[in-house]
Amino acid sequence: MRNINVLVKNLGNGIKNIKINDPKTYNSLSFATLKSLLNTFKKLDKDSSTKVIILEGVGKGFSAGHNLKEVRSLKKRSKYLKLFNLCSKVMIQIVEGRKPVIAKVHGAAYAAGCQLVASCDLAYSTNDSMFATPGVNIGLFCSTPMVAVSRKVTRKKMMKMLLTGEPIKANYAKEIGLINDYYSKSKLNSEVLKVAKTIASKSNLTIKIGKQAFYKQLEMPLRKAYSYTSKMMTLNMMAMDAKEGISAFLEKRKPKWKNK
Amino acid sequence: MRNINVLVKNLGNGIKNIKINDPKTYNSLSFATLKSLLNTFKKLDKDSSTKVIILEGVGKGFSAGHNLKEVRSLKKRSKYLKLFNLCSKVMIQIVEGRKPVIAKVHGAAYAAGCQLVASCDLAYSTNDSMFATPGVNIGLFCSTPMVAVSRKVTRKKMMKMLLTGEPIKANYAKEIGLINDYYSKSKLNSEVLKVAKTIASKSNLTIKIGKQAFYKQLEMPLRKAYSYTSKMMTLNMMAMDAKEGISAFLEKRKPKWKNK
Amino acid sequence: MRNINVLVKNLGNGIKNIKINDPKTYNSLSFATLKSLLNTFKKLDKDSSTKVIILEGVGKGFSAGHNLKEVRSLKKRSKYLKLFNLCSKVMIQIVEGRKPVIAKVHGAAYAAGCQLVASCDLAYSTNDSMFATPGVNIGLFCSTPMVAVSRKVTRKKMMKMLLTGEPIKANYAKEIGLINDYYSKSKLNSEVLKVAKTIASKSNLTIKIGKQAFYKQLEMPLRKAYSYTSKMMTLNMMAMDAKEGISAFLEKRKPKWKNK
Numbered sequence: 001m002r003n004i005n006v007l008v009k010n011l012g013n014g015i016k017n018i019k020i021n022d023p024k025t026y027n028s029l030s031f032a033t034l035k036s037l038l039n040t041f042k043k044l045d046k047d048s049s050t051k052v053i054i055l056e057g058v059g060k061g062f063s064a065g066h067n068l069k070e071v072r073s074l075k076k077r078s079k080y081l082k083l084f085n086l087c088s089k090v091m092i093q094i095v096e097g098r099k100p101v102i103a104k105v106h107g108a109a110y111a112a113g114c115q116l117v118a119s120c121d122l123a124y125s126t127n128d129s130m131f132a133t134p135g136v137n138i139g140l141f142c143s144t145p146m147v148a149v150s151r152k153v154t155r156k157k158m159m160k161m162l163l164t165g166e167p168i169k170a171n172y173a174k175e176i177g178l179i180n181d182y183y184s185k186s187k188l189n190s191e192v193l194k195v196a197k198t199i200a201s202k203s204n205l206t207i208k209i210g211k212q213a214f215y216k217q218l219e220m221p222l223r224k225a226y227s228y229t230s231k232m233m234t235l236n237m238m239a240m241d242a243k244e245g246i247s248a249f250l251e252k253r254k255p256k257w258k259n260k
Numbered sequence: 261m262r263n264i265n266v267l268v269k270n271l272g273n274g275i276k277n278i279k280i281n282d283p284k285t286y287n288s289l290s291f292a293t294l295k296s297l298l299n300t301f302k303k304l305d306k307d308s309s310t311k312v313i314i315l316e317g318v319g320k321g322f323s324a325g326h327n328l329k330e331v332r333s334l335k336k337r338s339k340y341l342k343l344f345n346l347c348s349k350v351m352i353q354i355v356e357g358r359k360p361v362i363a364k365v366h367g368a369a370y371a372a373g374c375q376l377v378a379s380c381d382l383a384y385s386t387n388d389s390m391f392a393t394p395g396v397n398i399g400l401f402c403s404t405p406m407v408a409v410s411r412k413v414t415r416k417k418m419m420k421m422l423l424t425g426e427p428i429k430a431n432y433a434k435e436i437g438l439i440n441d442y443y444s445k446s447k448l449n450s451e452v453l454k455v456a457k458t459i460a461s462k463s464n465l466t467i468k469i470g471k472q473a474f475y476k477q478l479e480m481p482l483r484k485a486y487s488y489t490s491k492m493m494t495l496n497m498m499a500m501d502a503k504e505g506i507s508a509f510l511e512k513r514k515p516k517w518k519n520k
Numbered sequence: 521m522r523n524i525n526v527l528v529k530n531l532g533n534g535i536k537n538i539k540i541n542d543p544k545t546y547n548s549l550s551f552a553t554l555k556s557l558l559n560t561f562k563k564l565d566k567d568s569s570t571k572v573i574i575l576e577g578v579g580k581g582f583s584a585g586h587n588l589k590e591v592r593s594l595k596k597r598s599k600y601l602k603l604f605n606l607c608s609k610v611m612i613q614i615v616e617g618r619k620p621v622i623a624k625v626h627g628a629a630y631a632a633g634c635q636l637v638a639s640c641d642l643a644y645s646t647n648d649s650m651f652a653t654p655g656v657n658i659g660l661f662c663s664t665p666m667v668a669v670s671r672k673v674t675r676k677k678m679m680k681m682l683l684t685g686e687p688i689k690a691n692y693a694k695e696i697g698l699i700n701d702y703y704s705k706s707k708l709n710s711e712v713l714k715v716a717k718t719i720a721s722k723s724n725l726t727i728k729i730g731k732q733a734f735y736k737q738l739e740m741p742l743r744k745a746y747s748y749t750s751k752m753m754t755l756n757m758m759a760m761d762a763k764e765g766i767s768a769f770l771e772k773r774k775p776k777w778k779n780k
Contacts, residue, residue, distance in 0.1 A: 068510060077494055077498055081490060081494045084489075084494060085486075087490075088486035088487070092482065095482060100683050121683065122680055122683070136466055136467065136470065137462070137509075138502065138505035138509045139462075139465075139499075139502040139503075139505025140466065140496055140502040141470030143470055143473050143493045144493055147477055147486055150474065152674060152676055154412060154414075154674075155437070156381070156382060156438070158474075159360075162474065163462075163471070164455065164458045164459060165462070178676070195680075198683075199683045202657070202659075203659045206655075206656055206659045206660065207683065210655075210662070210663055210666075210682060210683075213661070213666075214666055214670065214679065217663075217666070217667055218670055219481045221739045222612065222615060222671075222735070222739065225667045226605075226608035227608070229608075229663040229664045229666070229667050230601060230604035230605050230664055232661075233600070233604050233661070233663045234597060234600040237660060238600070242659040242660040243592070245658035245660060246592050246658050248658070250588060250589060250592065255659060257659065328766050328770060331766060337754055337758055340754040340757045341751070344753045344754060345746075345750050348747070348749075348750055352742065352743060355742060396723075396730065397769075398762065398765035398769045398775070399722075399723045399725075399726045399756075399759075399761035399763075400726065400756055400762040400766065401726050401729055401733070401752075401756055402730070403730055403737075403749040403752045404753055407737055407749050410738055411742075414672060415672050415697070415738075416642060416672055416697055416700050417700065420700050420715075422730060423727065426718070475742070479741045
């Protein structure tokens with residue numbers, strides 16, 4: 001299947017770059033774009049040469065969310081449900097996938113675009129980036145976007161965004177936990193690459209076990225979370241990379257990962 | 261039924277004002293006041309002309325919490341349980357109701373008064389407002405208030421409040437997510453009205469669907485939350501207001517809501 | 521049983537001090553140390569003269585986490601599982617125990633050491649303390665530590681720590697909710713004692729009911745949490761200390777707790 005509106009680039013060191021490429025519609029998340037995103041994330045997740053994924057938008061900004069012209073044309077209940085379910089699948093794939101995904105944001109990340117940022121493991125933006133869940137302005141509450149955003153941001157701050165639809169700036173987005181940090185336009189790329197390279201230098205297997213366990217244990221009560229992660233750590237410990245890593249640490253040398 | 265200690269005022273534009281009016285007891289949440297609050301919230305929730313509710317206190321401050329003289333006089337286990345259950349019902353009504361509720365705080369919001377602020381969708385206060393869960397000082401841990409506050413505030417900050425009973429100031433309450441913002445006494449009213457008007461300008465139906473879905477999805481694991489909100493967004497999309505809103509957006513005009 | 525690597529000291533006023541005492545290994549959490557910690561916490565939890573516990577490390581810092589030399593020597597799957605389960609038991613004991621535990625941190629609190637800080641009810645550190653979940657650097661993801669830390673800190677900030685393994689400073693740890701506050705080396709002890717004394721001046725019974733209810737209700741949906749805490753408050757109200765506390769408050773005198 002050919003990817004529509006999605007570009008994939010190899011940045012070296014196991015870092016892959018996904019670009020949403022539909023600048024005419026401000027990288028709207030149409031059926032076609034969502035399908036391509038889902039396929040791309042699934043493919044990279046299985047690709048052993050991919051260690052980290054950087055997600056960004058082409059053109060003026062990150063993404064304006066759903067394609068409203070397309071949404072208006074759907075008309076049927078079943079088609080809406082199909083669209084929102086497909087969009088949810090993309091978000092769940094990012095969360096449940098084994099490769100860390102870093103959102104690299106410029107311009108606006110609105111509605112489902114904001115949801116995409118919230119769904120990524122890490123997010124960095126330019127100083128002047130804007131984030132919003134503005135559905136309420138067009139009569140369509142950002143109900144699926146809030147699933148992702150409300151799991152990163154405290155409730156009252158999130159409710160303000162949802163009820164007023166008003167955008168927030170990068171510094172406030174950092175303060176409330178929606179993004180990790182923000183930089184000037186000229187520095188954003190190198191800062192994101194620095195983080196990506198750091199993560200890519202770790203054992204692929206270790207990252208995979210840890211990332212997947214992170215979101216799973218968050219949905220468990222404390223005792224169950226400990227019982228589950230104790231098993232995951234044991235599994236991790238029985239693999240070669242932990243043994244090599246601990247030996248390297250004790251012998252004060254660099255580890256050589258088997259699972260690069 | 262006549263409302264005791266609760267005043268309701270129409271501020272226009274679909275904005276209703278509820279005032280806790282028992283300044284002699286610092287707006288304590290007695291049986292009578294809690295019953296009146298519950299009835300008032302229930303009534304306004306069914307009232308199609310009400311779009312947003314602003315909740316405040318008459319006199320020196322917002323509310324000091326339970327009426328300790330009354331509490332002391334209850335004596336029987338069954339009466340205590342009745343009181344705490346009634347209080348919980350008021351808080352649950354605010355959370356599960358379909359109309360956004362904004363707390364407008366001055367002076368002190370202590371114990372069940374702090375819980376009331378935490379339970380509202382949004383909260384604003386004066387610069388010098390104080391918040392506390394001081395039950396530990398009188399041997400009665402703020403166990404029901406912490407249900408509301410601990411769902412807005414991170415755990416260690418909340419534990420400090422609960423274990424020491426010490427009050428916090430407005431700027432710190434904003435920092436930890438208990439309130440949205442604070443203003444000087446002279447500006448608080450106009451700022452709260454501005455937010456209320458913004459929310460009141462949206463489709464009533466959209467806000468209702470969204471507000472109720474917000475708290476529900478927060479209690480679900482991720483996959484269930486997405487499946488539930490995808491259904492809610494489809495429901496929202498099939499209603500006239502979303503179609504009108506999207507058309508208005510694409511045609512660059514103001515939407516005319518059916519569900520004002 | 522003799523305690524290995526754990527010192528207990530009575531600081532007066534019902535305040536007990538637990539010191540992890542294995543400075544040669546940076547207070548690593550070996551089998552022996554974890555067993556001693558578990559026994560010590562269990563013993564103090566049943567001791568009616570203990571009202572608050574302050575936990576700290578001897579020597580250069582708080583704790584570097586698991587003992588990697590020991591970990592390397594374990595080799596068998598069953599032994600790893602035993603180690604991680606024992607470590608989890610210590611953390612769960614702190615959370616589910618009835619006595620508030622305050623971490624007093626200097627130097628580094630890394631991996632399971634960071635988990636220990638996160639598990640305490642309150643935490644204070646020196647200005648130059650460092651916190652990290654650096655397992656990824658040795659190929660062993662901090663999967664059990666993240667259970668504790670991710671319940672105190674928002675997700676993206678936590679993910680950054682886990683995926684990069686990089687340490688954070690005290691001021692940032694405060695900002696994201698991992699610790700309550702930080703002080704200069706010369707002030708830390710007196711500030712922690714001040715908080716401990718404040719908590720120790722409350723009714724033991726009230727604190728016990730409240731602390732245990734706090735973590736339990738956080739794992740319940742809203743309606744269940746209210747129903748549970750209403751029962752706990754009634755139980756609390758039927759005990760002598762609440763009656764005495766309310767009477768003392770109304771009579772403007774100091775309460776005399778039965779359950780000191």
